[in-house]
Amino acid sequence: MMRLRVPGSAGTDIGLVLKQGDMPALVRLLGHKDPKVQWQAAEALGTFGKRATSFLIDALHAPAAAVRLGATEALSAIRDLRAVEPLIHVARHDPVVEIRWAAIIALGETGSSDAIPALILFLRDSNRYIRYGSAQALRNLSWQPDNETDGMYFSIALQDWDRVRSFGSAATAPLMQIFRDRDPATRSAIVPLLGAIGDTNSVLACPTALRDPEPSVRWKAVLASLDCGVPSSKLPLMLAGRERTGPNPFGAALLNFLFLGQGYNYLGKWWGTLVFMTYMSCIVLAQLELGPFLPFLIAYPFTAVVGIHTYYLAQRLNDSIAG
């Protein structure tokens, strides 16, 4: 049986609980605030073997992520085939990536071929940890890709980019699918590959990369654009269509128009609050003299000009291609 080694020791007497065979107590300890105790509890539960399986399957639904993670680790050590379906469910639906990843590794440890269809699907996941874990688990289960598509996803999951390139234009579709990965490093690795493949489909993919929210991916796309057949003259236009991640110019302008200073504050200027407090004090003092509306009527033409200025200021901040 695989043993989870525990780094260091912890104050809680896991040994005593283990001797008493108190599995519910150990499951509770999986959620202990000390990570070492969590780890020890997971290891201890693994030593119970198949007797602990049902407890651990129940613990996979615990609200605390640490308990679910520990239960997955223990099930991985026990390797009970009854855990395959619950682990597939966790790998599909758990909101925490680490737990999904652990469940996938545990599926590889069970040695059950029943897990293979699910693991093949996880090769297409949008998270690189899930894809990598699935490829490792499939390898553990001695799986060999029986078609080119699965083989490509398998190579992408292992980030074996040389092998992916060798598939040629057939790799474009899987690469575009994995391009959804929220990690920019993966997208950065994919863009040059699409350029190197350089077929009709990858030509269509390059503009997507040019509009990526991440500056490093956009730059890779610019470098790959010649291979993709994108004319240099079209690059600025394509880049201009990118998703802007900076401050909203309209929001900044509206804030400064209505609440002078808050727009600057929104743009990250520390003195925005100071301007706002001064403006509000002036308005209140003027209201005491002139009534509730006249001060605003006097102020608005001025704040409108400031609002327009803020709009252009925010646009400039938002406009850097380099991010």
Add this chain to the structure above:
Amino acid sequence: MVRKKDIRGLIRLLSSQVPEIQASAVLALGAVGPDATGSLIQALKKKNRNLRLGAIGALAEIRDPRAVPSLIAMLRDPGTEIRWQAAIALGEMGDTAAVPAILEALRDTDKYVRYGSAVSLIKLGHKPAGEPEWAWYFAGMQEWEKLTEIGGAAVAPLENLLRDKDSEVRVRAVRTLGEIGDRRAEPALIRSLGDEDRQVRWEAVLASQKCGIDPMFLPRGLSHRPRQKKNPLIAGLLNFLLPGLGYGYLGKWWGVMIFQIDITATVWLYKYSGEGNTYSVLFPLYLLLGLHAWYITTKLPEEPP
């Protein structure tokens, strides 16, 4: 000033913000020679960082062996530039008595200090003895291929590099640990899975597999990564007490606008409807806004690991 041997005046100039003036003062004090050593050693105890940097530079120019213990003490200064300058100065002094201290400085957490120490060791004509000492030297020089060639003896210096603030250094260190493939790197690699930098975490996954670490250790290691998720309770409470600021906390630009509109509306309602009516209208609304901010925070997607 040099002719007059105005050591005090020259030391005062060391704290100048103008690099040219400071450099001239360093050279002038160097020209004064060992007569300035005592005052410069005293200047090392001052708080002004520029002054201390200049004093170390001047001591390196003078090369008076009496300054070596004070410069060695500077290797433990909390300021990175001071430690770096001291390491370089000790190399300039040419006194091999500083070698043990410089070897210790190779274990610094800062790449500048380590690099300065490695260069100084060579300047002092010191040849590292045995693989472990070479490994610390190569870690200081950031010679990754040499570290890979050394193998197991390089694990300790590479672990030390994982404490560096520069994530690029940590990425390279983790990658090199993977290339070495020594199982003793396991604790360091598992710690690196919880690194604040995304690329370091991923490299730690790849390296751990090359070191033969059980994959089941990895998700727990990754679960220790810092998370920047917004707190739903804070968002909810802010929106309940100061409607709009909960949205502002979530990065919505219009949160402040809602806050201001609420203040204006409250004042007007208070004036025309009285206290009781104002609160009976606004309290349920605030509750709804608080619940809404709490709800949308719980649904925010987590940062990818």
